Amino acid sequence: xxxxxxMGNWKMNGRRSxxxxxxxxxxxDIGDLFGVEVVVCPPYPxxxxxxxxxxxxxxxxxxxxxxxxxxxxxYTGDVSAxxxxxxxxxxxxxxxxxxxxxxxxxxxxxAQKFARSLAADLTPVLCVGETAAxxxxxxxxxxxxxxxxxxxxxxxxxAFDRAVVAYEPVWAIGTGRxxxxxxxxxxxxxxRDVVARQSAEAAGRLRILYGGSVKAQNARDLFEQDDxxxxxxxxxxxxxxxxxxxxxxxxxx
Ligand code: 13P
Numbered sequence: 001x002x003x004x005x006x007m008g009n010w011k012m013n014g015r016r017s018x019x020x021x022x023x024x025x026x027x028x029d030i031g032d033l034f035g036v037e038v039v040v041c042p043p044y045p046x047x048x049x050x051x052x053x054x055x056x057x058x059x060x061x062x063x064x065x066x067x068x069x070x071x072x073x074x075y076t077g078d079v080s081a082x083x084x085x086x087x088x089x090x091x092x093x094x095x096x097x098x099x100x101x102x103x104x105x106x107x108x109x110x111a112q113k114f115a116r117s118l119a120a121d122l123t124p125v126l127c128v129g130e131t132a133a134x135x136x137x138x139x140x141x142x143x144x145x146x147x148x149x150x151x152x153x154x155x156x157x158x159a160f161d162r163a164v165v166a167y168e169p170v171w172a173i174g175t176g177r178x179x180x181x182x183x184x185x186x187x188x189x190x191x192r193d194v195v196a197r198q199s200a201e202a203a204g205r206l207r208i209l210y211g212g213s214v215k216a217q218n219a220r221d222l223f224e225q226d227d228x229x230x231x232x233x234x235x236x237x238x239x240x241x242x243x244x245x246x247x248x249x250x251x252x253x
Contacts, residue, residue, distance in 0.1 A: 004223065004250035005164065005207050005230035007039040007063060007125065008237025009093060019046045023053045025240020030059055033244075035252040036230070039063045039091050040237070044079055051088045063091030066099055067122070069112035081113075081120035092122045093232070095147070097129060097170045107150035114151050118162060125164040125209070125232065126151060128191070132171035140169075141190055148194050157198040165191055165208045166232040172212025174234060181221045181228070184210045188227035216245030223250050 014022075019042060030038065041063040042050045054060050068078035084092060094117060095110035105113075110126070117124035128147040130140045144167070151159050167187050172178050179187075188208045196203035210222050211232030222228050230250050236242040 001252075002205065002207050002229045003035065003037055004252060005037045005039065005209060006243075006247045006250050007041060007091065007093075007166075007209065007230070007232045008243055009041050009065060009096070009211075009232055009234050010043065010237060011065070011098070011234060012043055013238055014043060014046055016046070016049060019049055020053070022238065022240055023050060026060065026244060027053075029240060029244040030247065033059060033247055033251060036247050036250045037061075038247050041065045041091070041093055047084075047087055047089065061090045062088055063093060063125070064089045064122070065093050066096070067092045067094070067113055067117055067120075069109050069116060071116065081116040081122050085120045085122050089122060091164070092117045092124055093166075094124045094126050096127045097168060097173060101170075107147055108154070110147070111150045111154035114159070114163070115155050118155065118159075123162060123164060125166050127166045127168050127211070127232070129168040129170055129172075129212070135169065135171060140187060144187060144191060145194060148191065152198065158202065159198075160195050160206050161199070161202045163206070165195075165206060166211050167191060167208060168211035168232060174213070176213050178213035178215075178218055178222070179210070181225050184222060185225035185227055188225065192227050214246060216242050216249065219246045219249035 038060045064084040067081040072080050094113045099105045114124045128144045130143040192203050207229040209230045209232045210228050214231045
């Protein structure tokens with residue numbers, strides 16, 4: 001049995017007051033949530049504040065939105081996986097499509113970041129997914145396989161023993177047009193099958209999240225699919241009630 005996981009990716013949003021308000025709203029509502037692991041990923045400058053406000057409540061933990069491909073050293077502006085772990089992060093989002101596209105992260109760089117996260121005892125959450133053009137060309141599985149293979153190449157056949165994968169079709173991110181549950185399930189199943197070729201046990205344990213226009217209204221139908229183990233939430237994670245609604249949809253109790 002895989003424990004459902006819901007992660008809020010706040011992206012580059014927030015100010016102190018907004019962070020305080022959002023956490024207050026989440027905390028007020030989330031108390032009785034059963035069986036779901038909940039993670040929030042604020043921008044780096046607010047990690048301390050979030051950590052501080054979460055301290056009394058162990059239901060929610062923190063993740064980083066990205067980590068450096070390097071270990072500590074002369075890399076101005078970067079934040080290492082070791083640092084993220086040191087300040088209390090437990091997860092790290094790796095290879096988000098916005099990083100791949102806007103910041104030109106290649107599969108090889110993403111794989112290095114994945115390796116750094118594992119080495120720092122952070123759980124990497126590898127984002128994979130195709131663009132609209134790739135989807136229309138029938139290349140979804142080819143793209144996802146390429147993205148997974150780069151990580152296997154860097155980290156070896158047990159790469160996903162302690163990791164999470166997030167399937168985020170690029171065309172569904174921030175568009176209000178989520179993949180249908182059946183559509184997402186097909187790709188999730190494919191991801192699990194790819195991992196199973198290396199290790200059936202790791203594949204059985206692997207949590208595969210869906211991301212892309214998840215709302216409280218469509219979350220349950222997505223999460224009910226056999227191979228969808230939770231969600232990576234963007235826009236809807238910035239409103240307390242919406243985010244908690246999505247967490248509730250993942251409840252197994
Ligand atoms: P939206 O939920 O805003 O579509 O964003 C998804 C996402 O990119 C999460 O990482």
